Amino acid sequence: MQPRRKKRLLSMVLVLGLIAGAIGAMLFALQQNINLFYTPGQLIQGLGEGKIKPDVGQRLRLGGMVVPGSVSRDATSLKVSFDLTDDSGEIATVEFEGILPDLFREGQGIVAQGVLKNATVLAATEVLAKHDEEYMPPEVAEALKGIRHVPPSQLPVQPTATNSYGG
């Protein structure tokens, strides 16, 4: 290789290495800020090495699995509350008034944005459903997970909407 080419190659590799290092260090330092949401475990036990807990009244997002059986709806309004959990086993409560996304189910991943009411309760203004990376036909889901999927068109017509969250 010509000396000039070698020099250019070396300087390119050096520049690339330096920038990669700088961006890596930056992302590492910003780690807590880049996370889209707190998990219930991070909310209750604290985040990172400093165990930093968010303050009451802080705007934040909380993400986790909806605890089966925890969804309770108000009979006369759109108010709904449910519990979220994660691997740590900690449980945080979300209170929300509005229409939940179609994918909202017990056992489903959810990201809620709102204001922290107290250490474990979030008053949410927006609830988003987080989908997992699994894709399968209904028959496979039924065999594998025991999930019975009924298309909306074949749902029995009933005045109560309570059983639409059975899945």
Place this chain on the structure above:
Amino acid sequence: MFKWLDPLAKPETLYHFCGKLLPWLMGSAIFTLLLGNIWGLGFTPTDYQQGDSYRIIHIHVPSAIMSMGAYLAMAIAAFTALVWQIKTAQWAVLAIAPIGAVYTAIALLTGMAWGKPMWGTWWVWDARLTSQLILLFLYFGVMALHGAFSDRQTGAKVASLLAVVGVINLPIIHFSVEWWNTLHQGATITKFAKPSIDPSMLWPLLISLLAFKLLLAALACYRLRTAILENEQHRPWVKQRVSQK
């Protein structure tokens, strides 16, 4: 090691090489695109949770993966152009950039169209979506820098430098869903473990992925040939070709 590549640095040889590849690439791209998308969009079973909405995966995932693949190809060309100062590699950078930008835009738009019914929002500033948006801006930056200098060579050099440095964004996009909490789900097929998708849905997806790859190669060949003709228009071999027609 790469001695066999040397003749291809010559514009005339590369022009004819791309010309030979082009019909094969374009033909197979159109065939696989029709097969993969018609199969995927029309004949795969519905998803157990998302119903028919998931079918957008057959466009979203291939365009997203190949938007990163196109960037890597562009960055390799830019690196070659900077270190070995090969002008055909320089032209390849600008040939690939708009194709990659369109792929990135398709990935972002189809993702938004899917996000609205599934997540409940068009857009959220999570790490995956933001880094993919940065990829689009990197493509725009490369294209804009190319034309931003009155001296074409300086512009080309600066654009190549940006293309090479921007490679750092690729691992960030790929691993964003693992490193941070994101709304975007984790990898379904681009991981070492078994794909988390049923085989009946996986096959059309893989065919679509191949189709987007072939289409990228075909379009890049086509654009590179155009760039060669444009840049070599005063050379005898081009004049000879023009006078023959």
